Amino acid sequence: MRVALQVTCVNDAMFPDTGKAVVRLLRRLGVDVDFPGAQTCCGQPMVNTGYLDEAVPVVRTFVDAFAGYDAIVTPSGSCAGSARHQHSIVAERSGDPALVAAVAETGPKTYELSEFLVDVLGVTDVGAHFPHRVTYHPTCHSLRMLGVGDRPQRLLEAVRGITLVDLPQANECCGFGGTFALKNADTSVAMGADKARHVRDTGAEVLVAGDNSCLMHIGGMLSRQRAGVRVMHLAEILASTEESAGDPEPDNPLVEEVAQRPSRDQGDEGDFR
């Protein structure tokens, strides 16, 4: 089986560790995953903002990059949903029958990570180790557009050492919504504030989800609140083992910060002391 990683534009540019975690995880499970270098973005930012014409060349790039693979794995429910449900809209709009045919090929072969692990590889215990208190947020597109159901929870429940706690009002949207986060920033933040409150109520140290864009939003709020909760992509927890660097030995960030300081920020920040 030829398996391609669609890393997503957000992960490529902002969260490369998630992509590396998927590679590590899949290799550990015996999958020789490839990264087609011609890939860029699934086109969802354009589609969901109404720029369908602009999405046409982006979708074309997608189908060209992933043609010929048996499975396309992506660590994003949202981007998988875009490939499976929105590419056909863009292709119809283009009026190009070749593109219509191409998206009909790539769409059904696109799997969100938890779907690929559970449905295609048939595993729920991926041999991970993560000794932390964790709560899981089901992102809207993985929950309602793809219907991944309880696959992520089943994968997390099999992780060694994990304490998995339920998130109250879990199915409610976090308020990210792509360009919604900017176009309706106030409403987006109001939604995010409630999501962050529910996360804090769990007492979890780590919030996990299958979409880094939603996590960037919720995590951004938790960070601003100095809530003491970090966000991690599902792939990064599943890639963690007792030996891996994914869950490093406890270190002291303050010691590291001080160690780095003279070379980097000398004389720059009087407010530190």
Place this chain on the structure above:
Amino acid sequence: MSATFVGMPAFPTAARAALGDTQLRRNMAHATHTIREKRAAVVAEVEDWEDLRLAGAGVKEAALRDLATHLETLEASLTRAGATVHWARDAEEACAIVARITHAHGVDEVVKVKSMATAEIGLNEALEAEGIAAWETDLAELIVQLGDDLPSHILVPAIHRNRAEIREIFRRRMGDVGRAAPGGLTDDPTALAGAAREHLREKFLGAKVAVSGANFAVADSGTLVVVESEGNGRMCLTLPEVLISVVGIEKVVATWSDLDPMLRLLPRSSTGERMNPYTSTWSGVTPGDGPQEVHVVLLDNGRTRALADDVGRQALRCIRCSACLNVCPVYERTGGHAYGSVYPGPIGAILNPLLRGVEDEQTASLPYASSLCGACFEVCPVRIDIPSVLVDQRAAVVDSHRDDRVPKAEAVAMKAAAWAFSDSRRLAWAEKASGLGGRVLRRFGRTTLPGGRAAAGRLPGPGAGWTGARDLPAPPEESFRAWWDRTGGGQSEGGHS
């Protein structure tokens, strides 16, 4: 009534004001969660709910597919049954018809059954201008009317009010327009309902003309159906001499048996009840029983426009249950007024642009008033794929600006992104630039995200919309793509930086 949606600002501005109203936030969160849970519980009782949804969607879809024929059948059946049918192209025509009939009977007041169609066309205001007082008899509509307020929900237009506020409205305003609230009125729901009952009883008994809408119009039997919970509708539909019903043309269903799935879907979806308390049906005039003069105003007002939209026409299946409002995380926080229409929430965000077009800025802002979370589609009893229609209406908004002489900044940004995303070499270059930018941002950020990663500082311009309330990770120096190329897919190093 002086309150009006006319001149409402675009959604983001209206929402910003609403989000600051703490009483509204509290009232909305409480009310939507209560009704949401009630609906979920009674829907879970129905084993074949998904089949029922398909049946409901099928009934409405079949009617819409052959709308002209069904409307002609309806007109013939109604006429045969003694009703007079009027056709109204728009709000102005419909209001004029109602005013003309009322004037013809020499009265200056009408009682009203709660009706979205008459709210949509601004009938009360139009009648007021003609010297006719229109009394709302639905409890929530009465609260809105007495409070000189605007409706904020399709089913529960006073959902934004709590009982302390309702008590104040009753105490202060009831006496101005009829029987005053009793002295010592408390905010006990039973006492409030009792005050409304006494106040409304006089209106019912005195009115000669009633105005209603209809939830369904059965073509083959010429039957109109009103579904309500309080009995006020039954009063209005039976006591007055003259009954005028304003009915959107999409309310038609082909046959009496088509009501079967609809009347099972509607109560559970709207009020969370298993069965509807008062379902009134009437076919024209019955001699010696009920109104002896029956008028039906069939209203277009943008519906044929919506029908012509391949993707959006499914919105005409809507049976106004409000389930989509009650589950919408945006609506829950902003309330209904921010949508600037009697149709708020997810269905309003598609229905308004479909009925009116996206030329004005306020309407054009509505399809964007959603995070596309999909909760609305999940609960819709007639399976309207609201998220897909939202995206399609966003495309309509963008397309309406394609010939602008000066493109919007957003359009320029999207074109630039599309250019970069059309070729991976351009994207790799952009990522290299963002990695360099990340270095700068890290220096100014001075914030460490939980877990240890450096944050970017507060961004200027459109980025301020993000960093105003959310920290943002500084872009990493090396993109995934660069890492893959440098390490041969992680083969030449441990794979973790």
